[in-house]
Amino acid sequence: MAGKSELERRREERKGEKRDATLYLNERSTQQQLELLLNKAVRLKPDDLFGYLTRELSCLALPVTVYQVTGSRIIDLGGETAVKVTVHCTINGVSEVMQSAICSFPLPVVVTPVARSQSSLSRNSKQNSVTEDPVQPDVSANSLNTVEEIVTKSSELLKNKKIAELESLDTCLKSLDVSLPDEVTVCMCASWTISLALAKSACDLLHKPLYELLFAMNGVENETVCPPVVVARMLSGGTVSNGKLKIRDFSVIPAETDYEEGIRNVCKFHKALGSVLSVKYGPSALAVLADGSYAPSLDKPEQAFDLLQEAMTMSQLEWKTHLLLAVNINASCGYDPEKNRYELTSGQWKTRDDLLTYYTDLKEQRPELVSLENPFTDQDSGSWCKLSERLGEGFTLIGETGRPEASDEDKPEQDIQSVESLSAMVDKITWNSQSTITQLCQTSRTIMSGTRQLLLNCDSNVNSDCVADVAMGVQTKYLKLPAPSSFDFLGIYNRLVQIYHHLKSRDNKSDSRS
Structure with a gap:
């Protein structure tokens, strides 16, 4: 009796799986779509049948969307800390890592004493004794934190947006509301890097070089x-x-x-x-x-x-x-x-x-x-x-x-x-x-x-x-x-x-x- 009840339980599980599969396929009109494609293929008789079906089926797929944007700290060529921005996309319902871009901070502008305006000197009296020696890059913790904050907020704004619609994605980036440090260039650099990573990811999916996308x-x-x-x-x-x-x-x-x-x-x-x-x-x-x-x-x-x-x-x-x-x-x-x-x-x-x-x-x-x-x-x-x-x-x-x-x-x-x-x-x-x-x-x-x-x-x-x-x-x-x-x-x-x-x-x- 115990063996019989086990057999019945397995049959019930299989029936349940079949019901779920049938419901899943029917909700997506899978059988009808495949029949239409196969009938069309029979009429056209393409040499590469599976290539033809792959192309036609891809047109029925959901558009690729942004899943998230992440940032990780790396070391650049100058030994300074930079932020690597990576785009993750949802492709066929699965999250995949796409392209990256590096956010390296601009070198500070070296200003000679005569070129510095009196107004800027008055704003910072500690810098009145300016020398003409080159200033070394100083990537502060505030700058790094700001970039990471921008990356986090951009990830929230861009989530589920179509990766192929680059202009719409860039509009979202321009709407970012971030508490900035004194250097506005840090925010500009971060936003540019995210936009660049998005554009490179779109090119990957469209199978075309970046310059053609910009054309x-x-x-x-x-x-x-x-x-x-x-x-x-x-x-x-x-x-x-x-x-x-x-x-x-x-x-x-x-x-x-x-x-x-x-x-x-x-x-x-x-x-x-x-x-x-x-x-x-x-x-x-x-x-x-x-x-x-x-x-x-x-x-x-x-x-x-x-x-x-x-x-x-x-x-x-x-x-x-x-x-x-x-x-x-x-x-x-x-x-x-x-x-x-x-x-x-x-x-x-x-x-x-x-x-x-x-x-x-x-x-x-x-x-x-x-x-x-x-x-x-x-x-x-x-x-x-x-x-x-x-x-x-x-x-x-x-x-x-x-x-x-x-x-x-x-x-x-x-x-x-x-x-x-x-x-x-x-x-x-x-x-x-x-x-x-x-x-x-x-x-x-x-x-x-x-x-x-x-x-x-x-x-x-x-x-x-x-x-x-x-x-x-x-x-x-x-x-x-x-x-x-x-x-x-x-x-x-x-x-x-x-x-x-x-x-x-x-x-x-x-x-x-x-």
């Missing part, structure tokens, strides 16, 4: 796509070096019409420059900054130009034929508002007119020079206009986005003209300065809707695996990169070449079809 967001047609012009930092001065030279950095730009060959020339030049510095200053001169550039002790601009010329000779390249020159003056850090003077070399002060003459003469002496970045303060719009007029077409002036416009009374009578109207101007956006991918796309569209162009500036605190895709996707005219001094940075250059060849081969295929 769709920006409404970019394949026929109009142009790869960004690379601006590669080579030499650095200012507060990051021990010399008297205040100019921030010297960069090279490929002049080759062949994109890959231009990138190759940049790498050859950087290697040759290292050899020149090693011979002149010893092996210790081969040490590079976080952005990959060399920072020898230089006291005047001519020394930098001579080193670049020696590297050009050693690399068997030629100015204008293979490479062009760009200089970041960073005049704001050498400007004294009380003296109303600029300082490009310690102890040597120049008026606006002196600088105008210097830049004009420099362009005549060095025809390879095609760009100046921040040659005057943002407010000195009259001098920007004069310089643009003197240097003429074909020369590029680069300034910060959102540059304040001087009032008419501050401008000379002949210069009642906004810097914003200069066609030679390029607006610079720094990586991490936008809160989301969507905001970067909107900013780039706004800038390039007129006659202006965009430069995306990337320092060492970047997610190097997606810099090239983002720059290509938003169609920035210029991409300022760290020198190719490490595998991470070199990977950005190689990715640019890879995307270029992919787009080129696709264009060739479309031409052959037509």
Whole structure:
């Protein structure tokens, strides 16, 4: 009797399982859907039956949604603590780990005594004795806690949102209400990193590269796509070096019409420059900054130009034929508002007119020079206009986005003209300065809707695996990169070449079809 009751119990369990299975399948109309698909497949007779069924069944699946966003502390290349942001998605009812991005904190801005405004000094009297020594990065516990708080709140906001709807996700990120520390850049950096991880996750699911996702967001047609012009930092001065030279950095730009060959020339030049510095200053001169550039002790601009010329000779390249020159003056850090003077070399002060003459003469002496970045303060719009007029077409002036416009009374009578109207101007956006991918796309569209162009500036605190895709996707005219001094940075250059060849081969295929 005991065996019989056990048998009956098992039968009842099996009947219950069958009832549950039937109910589960009927609620989802499984049999009807499969019959429709099989009948359709019989009519079409595709060669890859199971591939066809897989594609059709995927259309019936629930959309992939965000399950959670997590943050974990890691150590970055500089030995500082960073936060790795990881996106988890619900796929077919199961939580899966997707893509990650690194939230490295921006290096602090080093401000010289003369550049610091009186108002900022009064706000912090302890900093009245400011030196020009480089300030080391200081990632405070507050900053790390803030990033983790932002990640936690974003996870709550984004839960169950469709991962493919990136613009909607970014809108949620912009609505974050977080008690911020003094540095607003920390919140911006965290929000940008989350947005980047979401975009990379969406690309994984859509089986397309990040730049193509951004093409769709920006409404970019394949026929109009142009790869960004690379601006590669080579030499650095200012507060990051021990010399008297205040100019921030010297960069090279490929002049080759062949994109890959231009990138190759940049790498050859950087290697040759290292050899020149090693011979002149010893092996210790081969040490590079976080952005990959060399920072020898230089006291005047001519020394930098001579080193670049020696590297050009050693690399068997030629100015204008293979490479062009760009200089970041960073005049704001050498400007004294009380003296109303600029300082490009310690102890040597120049008026606006002196600088105008210097830049004009420099362009005549060095025809390879095609760009100046921040040659005057943002407010000195009259001098920007004069310089643009003197240097003429074909020369590029680069300034910060959102540059304040001087009032008419501050401008000379002949210069009642906004810097914003200069066609030679390029607006610079720094990586991490936008809160989301969507905001970067909107900013780039706004800038390039007129006659202006965009430069995306990337320092060492970047997610190097997606810099090239983002720059290509938003169609920035210029991409300022760290020198190719490490595998991470070199990977950005190689990715640019890879995307270029992919787009080129696709264009060739479309031409052959037509």
